[in-house]
Amino acid sequence: MQFLDFLHSLQNIEKTRNFNVFKEYTLEGLAKLFQSQSSKHKIHKPIRISVVGTNGKGSTSHYLASLLSILGYKTGLYTSPHLLSPLERFQVFQNGKPQIPKEEDVEAFFRNSVLPDKKEFESLSYFEFLTIFSYLFFSFQKTEFEIWEAGLGGRLDATKLVQADFLVLTKIGMDHSEILGDSKEKICLEKLGILTDVCRGLVAMDPNDEGLKSLIQNFPKNKIPVRILPLDPKPTYLETNFLFAKTALADFVPEKKEQIESISWRNAVRPRGRMEVIGQSPEIVFDPAHNPDAIATTTREFAKSHTSFSLVLGSLPDKDREGILAELVDLPILSLFIWEGEGFGTFPELPEVLGAKTTKVQTEGELLPLFQGSSPVLVLGSFRLYGIVAKLIQNTTNM
Structure with missing residues (x-):
């Protein structure tokens, strides 16, 4: 074995x-x-x-x-x-x-x-x-x-x-x-x-x-x-x-x-998977922040250097999804993609105050238009998203 x-x-x-x-x-x-x-x-x-x-x-x-x-x-x-x-x-x-x-x-x-x-x-x-x-x-x-x-x-x-x-x-x-x-x-x-x-x-x-x-x-x-x-x-x-x-x-x-x-x-060598740029054209940045405190720190840090951006967010079933969403209010988010694929939690009704176009997705193909666009993308919520997004970026590059 x-x-x-x-x-x-x-x-x-x-x-x-x-x-x-x-x-x-x-x-x-x-x-x-x-x-x-x-x-x-x-x-x-x-x-x-x-x-x-x-x-x-x-x-x-x-x-x-x-x-x-x-x-x-x-x-x-x-x-x-x-x-x-x-x-x-x-x-x-x-x-x-x-x-x-x-x-x-x-x-x-x-x-x-x-x-x-x-x-x-x-x-x-x-x-x-x-x-x-x-x-x-x-x-x-x-x-x-x-x-x-x-x-x-x-x-x-x-x-x-x-x-x-x-x-x-x-x-x-x-x-x-x-x-x-x-x-x-x-x-x-x-x-x-x-x-x-x-x-x-x-x-x-x-x-x-x-x-x-x-x-x-x-x-x-x-x-x-x-x-x-x-x-x-x-x-x-x-x-x-x-x-x-x-x-x-x-x-x-x-x-x-x-x-x-x-x-x-x-x-010092930068740790992989922490505010890591994993894609170019558009810029795609991954961070594993998965609770309200970490989400608040990461999104505000990203917003300091980006006037607007799109966000891919996935969360495991045992996480405080309502608390996470509350930290997204007043951020310059152009579009919000909620990943609800296998093993991930389902988000509650999304508050209108986010002001972003919101799409719930379950397959890699549904994220493809986002990764072929021009606005920067921040990916958050779970380590598991890293492999999903990295594979999609590789496939997009090879197209």
């Missing part, structure tokens, strides 16, 4: 969006597997950094890995979800550049390290398996640092089991509230629940909320250093997150502080 065949045979909650499984979920079984596999494979101990938060954790994780590799450290980066291939989730950064593992290398490692114990892995979910597989793969690669972006929450997230040395907390907002809690305080507690006894330091973005700030400062039970960094907003959210990553890393690796501070945003 091959790696991708095995992976796709597992329960994928990201795809089904059946989060009811978390009501009875524990990490106990997975923890035992981590322990047995760690002993069997004699896992080496790099420095590990966990990244949790509602918005910005993906780009912050990417910049941490990029910075460390510029400093000369071989760095593993575990993120989710992926844009086109699951192999993107466990990259190794060297010399400042990310390297998606070659399929043949992954297959060889899977065949030698996983297949002999196949039955022990068969009960795992898609995310659980990718987490422990990446843990083993990074050890095989002899990484010196590892960055672990949490999937959902923290307290019960599979990445908790890597037992990070340091924790980074990005922005807290309302998302997955049916699982994590109906307030920012409850969500923050779930995120901080990823802390284990081996953690040596916590750096958090300033939540601009005294209650949340106090909660973060007092959460660690073992009195580790906690630093809350005031945000210095830059023209783009990516630059803001890069500077946050730099400051956090200087705390964790103080002996490299001068070198870290000398690295500019332009030197």
Whole structure:
């Protein structure tokens, strides 16, 4: 059996969006597997950094890995979800550049390290398996640092089991509230629940909320250093997150502080899929913003450099679609295309105040006129839209 065949045979909650499984979920079984596999494979101990938060954790994780590799450290980066291939989730950064593992290398490692114990892995979910597989793969690669972006929450997230040395907390907002809690305080507690006894330091973005700030400062039970960094907003959210990553890393690796501070945003590799220009003539920009806070940040940033634009918006069924639509009011949107293809949510009646011509679409062909037009296009709402739009752009280019 091959790696991708095995992976796709597992329960994928990201795809089904059946989060009811978390009501009875524990990490106990997975923890035992981590322990047995760690002993069997004699896992080496790099420095590990966990990244949790509602918005910005993906780009912050990417910049941490990029910075460390510029400093000369071989760095593993575990993120989710992926844009086109699951192999993107466990990259190794060297010399400042990310390297998606070659399929043949992954297959060889899977065949030698996983297949002999196949039955022990068969009960795992898609995310659980990718987490422990990446843990083993990074050890095989002899990484010196590892960055672990949490999937959902923290307290019960599979990445908790890597037992990070340091924790980074990005922005807290309302998302997955049916699982994590109906307030920012409850969500923050779930995120901080990823802390284990081996953690040596916590750096958090300033939540601009005294209650949340106090909660973060007092959460660690073992009195580790906690630093809350005031945000210095830059023209783009990516630059803001890069500077946050730099400051956090200087705390964790103080002996490299001068070198870290000398690295500019332009030197770091930009994360794929974040405000990425994926098409020209017309300009087509993709960003995975998928909750009201992120949508507000991304659309207003885009509007600063575009007097008008068209918008393609898709949202998964469990997202706050009404809250997302509310953030589009008063933006210079020429036309709004709502993607309601397979696996996506259905939007409510659209408010007239948007003032844009609105079309609901379910097939790639219905987007074709938009991508053959002249106005800039912003694509938002889900990582899943990246592959759909990239394929359509490629087909349009080849026409």
